[in-house]
Amino acid sequence: MEIFRDKKTLIDYVERQKEMGKKIGFAPTMGALHEGHLSLYKIAAAENDLVISSIFVNPTQFNNPDDLTKYPRDTERDIALLKNTGIVDALYLPEVADLYPDGLKSKSYDFDGLENEMEGKFRPGHFDGVGTVVEELLRQVKPNNAYFGEKDYQQLAIIEKLVDQLHLPVKIHGAPIYREANGLAMSSRNERLTPVQRDAAKVIHDTLLKVNDWFRVITVPEINKRVKDIFDDQRGMTLEYFEIADEKTLKQTDFFYKDKKYRAFIVVNVGTVRLIDNLHLD
Template sequence: MHTVTDIATLRESLAEARRQGRRIGLVPTMGNLHDGHLALVAAARERADYVVASIFVNPLQFGAGEDIASYPRTLDEDRARLARAGCDLLFAPGHETLYPQGTTAQTTVQVPEVSEGLCGANRPGHFSGVATVVSMLFNLFQPDLACFGSKDFQQLAVIRKLVADLHFPVEVVGVPIVRAEDGLALSSRNGYLSAEQRARAPRLYATLCQVRDALERGTAREEALRQGLARLAEDGFKPDYLELRRYDDLAAVSDDTRMAVLLGAAHLGPARLIDNLAVTLPH
């Protein structure tokens, strides 16, 4: 696997791959890789014959008081894991490479509606930061496809709308959530949890499963969600939200909605955990 840190070398490497007629699959990450990230690489490997990844802790998607300074950076280990997974090229730029003038006056991208509410309400500016850096990476890599995890369901919806609205010729591949044996969705931020908190963390997923089952049995939406929030609080979480949205566009559900998604976010100690489950609502 070849590692590059500057844009000129990146473009030269990608141009050579295109001359060879290779289909390019991109996996954007912030590093500190786990098996969920490697599932993205595997998905790209299945669909493309030149797999490229990026590692960049993007300052634009961190708000005031968030964890950018302490966000884990494990480049050497990440590089080794990507190489073993079959990645062909890693782009690992510094902040000054992507934001040479700093971030204060940086041109940004806004994705309306789908970025509002849920994590967008709790993390102002987060999805603008995501949309901006993803647009930048799409411009730099010009991939045929890009793989994103479904754990960040709202982020995936934002990127799908970004691609549609700005006519990026990129296939967006949503890859299913990878979970630990106890059900906890894999996340770099799980490393912030103490042993006791890590043992309690799977209750977020268990609660989502219970609420999903209640909804699919016909329990009223408001009551099922109220019970879920109460259960999270009893288990020591500080919920940000527990909401049911339409699956395809994250709009509000209505009486004729059948495919929905249940989304939850909650703080447990120093970690903010998110998860989601598809729900088939009864007729």
């Protein structure tokens, strides 16, 4: 596995691969790699000649400085994991200056309102930070295909919008949420949970499955009430928000229309750890 620690060597490598006609698959990450990330690489490897990953903890997408400080970082462990799997051909470890040549400041984007829904209500400027670093990574890596997990479904929708608006020559792919044995969506943040919390947090996915059972059977307000009641009964957990939204516009709905597709979104704070999840309603 090749490792590149600056923009110039990465771009030179990409140009050589392109000259040889290689099709490139790319999966950017913030490190603390787990099986969910590996599932992205496996999909990419099956659809491309070459798989590139990146690790960069992006400061501009953290609203809470505490969250940025606590974000798990162990690059050497991540490198060893990638080498052992043998799936990733190249790893990009950029410095801040490689992605923010004009200083650590986000660009300003208009994602047709997608950025104002759900996470956007609670994390102002978050998606400008995401857009800035993803745009720069895509311009440097120049992949044919890029892969993102559906756990961050709103982020995935915004990256698709970014690529469309900027006419970037890359196809964006969403990969299914990779879950732990108890159903908890796999996340780097899960490592901050105690064993008891980790086991209890399965209620998040269990609740989404119940919502899918209730979907189109009872009203949205009644579903919202039932979800609130479930988490009111959970010790050490706080429901930050639960929404059922149109999959295309991400706008919250209070009524089910037959011609639209819906997804349930939930954010729960388990102790001090903020966990997100979602589920397509069928």
